[in-house]
Amino acid sequence: MKKTIFSMAFAALAVSSALHTGAAVAARVELVDRIVAVVNNEAITASALEERIEQIRRQFARRGDQLPSDDVLRRQVLDQLVAESVQAQRAREAGVRIDDITLDQAIQRIADSNRMTLSQFRSALEGDGISWESFRANIRREMLISRLREQSVESRVVVTDAEIDNFIKNNPDVASETEYRVAHILVRAPEAASPEQLQALAQKAEAAQQSAAAGADFSALAAEVSNAPDALQGGDMGWRAPSAMPGLFAQAVQNMSPGEVSPVLRSAAGFHVMKLIDKRSTGKAEAMVEQTHVSHILIKTTELITDDDARKRLETLRTRVLNGESFEDLARANSDDLSAAKGGDIGWVYPGDTVPEFQRAMDALAPGELSEPVKSPFGWHLIRVEERRTEDVSDKRKRAVARNTLKQRKIEEATDDWLRQLISSAFVQYRLDDVE
Template sequence: MIRIPSRPGLALVLALQCTGVLLPTSVAARPVEVDRIAAIVNNEVVTTVELKERVAQITRQLNRQGTQLPPADVLERQLLERIVLEKAQMQLAKESGIQADDATLERAISRIAENNRMSVSDLRAALTKDGISWEQFRDQIRSEIVLTRLREREVENRVVVTDAEIDNYLATNPEGVSNEEFQLAHILVRIPEGANQRQLMERGARAEQVLTRLRAGEDFSRLAAEYSDAPDALTGGALGWRTRDRVPGLFTDVVGQLKPGEVSGILRSAAGLHIVKLVDKRGGGSAGPVQMQQTRARHILIRTSEIVSDAEAENRLRALRERIVNGANFADLAKANSGDLSAAKGGDLGWLNPGDTVPEFEHAMDALKPGEVSPPVKSPFGWHLIMVESRRMQDVSDERKRNAARNALRARKSDEAYEEWLRQLRDRTYVEYRLDKE
């Protein structure tokens, strides 16, 4: 990556801007593609080669999806803006010390291969066939991991959902958790923070133009790729399938009034102007009562470290188990030996629902009868002894509703906060476009 001074207007002397090369007379003259600067983002550049590679990649993707391509110059501008925003985020991540190590990257690639029902070597061969180099793919996944961690730190970790908000949500949604799902797409015309009257009029006219073309029958995906400022623009603005409680708050009332295939009017949010399309919907009605088996359990945790090895932790737990089998009190031994916060309560974990613990712990716990103590069990947290005290069938409808409400509110807040955060980041990023100048 080429580094340049960050001050606007400072003269740049870059080898990439040379207009040609001298060839030996013995070599036949042939055209040589010159890498130029497409844009400057703070103290980094986006080169035309980088931009052309991204255009080629997205073009292949849209062709496979059967999505009509926007005009070449529009696609190029959209992708350049996306790269600018990505670079601004990656720069902030670097300043914040956010990274993705090789182990995390390899696990992510393995999951991608598994989700596509292929081995890593098969995935590599498929990418090569599509013209994507393995190193390019790895760099892209590493960047996505970093950007996800940045979003978690800057946005999601700051989203708070209060009990009062959950109570209000449930009060205004008396039908509870709905099984109805909506497949949505949207177009966002972003409005800069502190926009003046001229900018507001220009952005409004742009949104009106899009809406007019949509109502004249033009393809939504194509217009999203051409006009939308959202990160999902080049996938047709697709938001995928969402239950009613996961639909962005701005869209909720409108979506309920649309028929599949219809588009909304222009909606205003802090991020800008939106147009939403209801692609399809399915399901309906409220979720009924839910009976679930719960387990009351205790455990003793020995964490491993450079000082405590796996073998030592396992042996310590075997000795503790023998004492418990011979009549020692589990709770007393948990208080004296467990490295978990539950030690103060004698290792009591309370009533556990399926999925509340990691799979290794849950599988061992489910195999026990009330009163039984497991052999040492290894999990990502260390080594455990588990004792099941009792089990019960419980109606968890209310608890499920509150959890669903909390998740829905968190998702809505997170999406809205992320859009606003992206807008603020873009507004404070120095960007100089060079394509037109070149």
């Protein structure tokens, strides 16, 4: 029942409004069969590269940012496609699969988030020059990669109580910090780099720092220079508390003013340049929080069970509960959730622990009250609130924030290392010069 974070990068790009000239379309058609890279046994075509470049150009146009040069943009985007190909291939080797039902549900959520029906969303994509088949393939690949990372990296990250204790000792205000919006440039240093290589990379980072400090467009600079995965997003890391940043960044940012550019920072990954875009106060965290003890019966939709079937089953179960049958017995016999073994009992939950659809329905119920069937990304629910309580969670909140912060830090570091090793172990042959 915890939230699942799903990247919607392709959706954000897909609903932009842009005009394609006949020349651009003709150029893509002309390049359709040319190969710009080979990744193991998979080819990346010029048409796929041009399609992604068009998406990036529309993204930059929406933000009003300056694009890097064509040569740099092509290489950056091709590197991105190579990384995706390596991960998607590894996912298939590992037996990771995304079935059509799961894919359809994800796309429906993307359409919902854009406040469109599925038909309207498809029309918006096709009106923007993106085929429905291509969009589905991109989302499927993104989900494959996400699941692979969960299995290969995230599931193996462990945070100990001793680490949490030490983190809270060094960050006593962890649950009530100022947040910073930071952009960064990474000049990556390869493992076992020679002193000459390190000197050249340091000079490259120093040149970028001097340009940024002199007022150059940081977003364009990041797109052109940075080796970080977010380079084509201008290096924007979004809003983060210092505790949610790498320690090197957290230490630097707290002494910076909005608009200021850091000196070159050195880490194991390479050389960094940071820019503080803005900062804001989140205020003191509430110590008293209302918790809800909740139970539910979940019916998942499948190829055999439609939304209508699931809803009708729950309506029948609801009637049986209202007529005196045991909710717990019906949950054990019918629920598709792990909580079925406990009679549907999820336990005590905090605000934000469940997906919004479930949260809204739960909040509307009085203790002892039974909901109507409720749809969420997980399926259809029959929800019963058992009781509520208000608890002083300041210490628990600190530990929860500390645990999540440390876990996220470890995941980011482990993912970066894992991806670099994955790419270095693959056969990658660039043929970009053959089509230029």
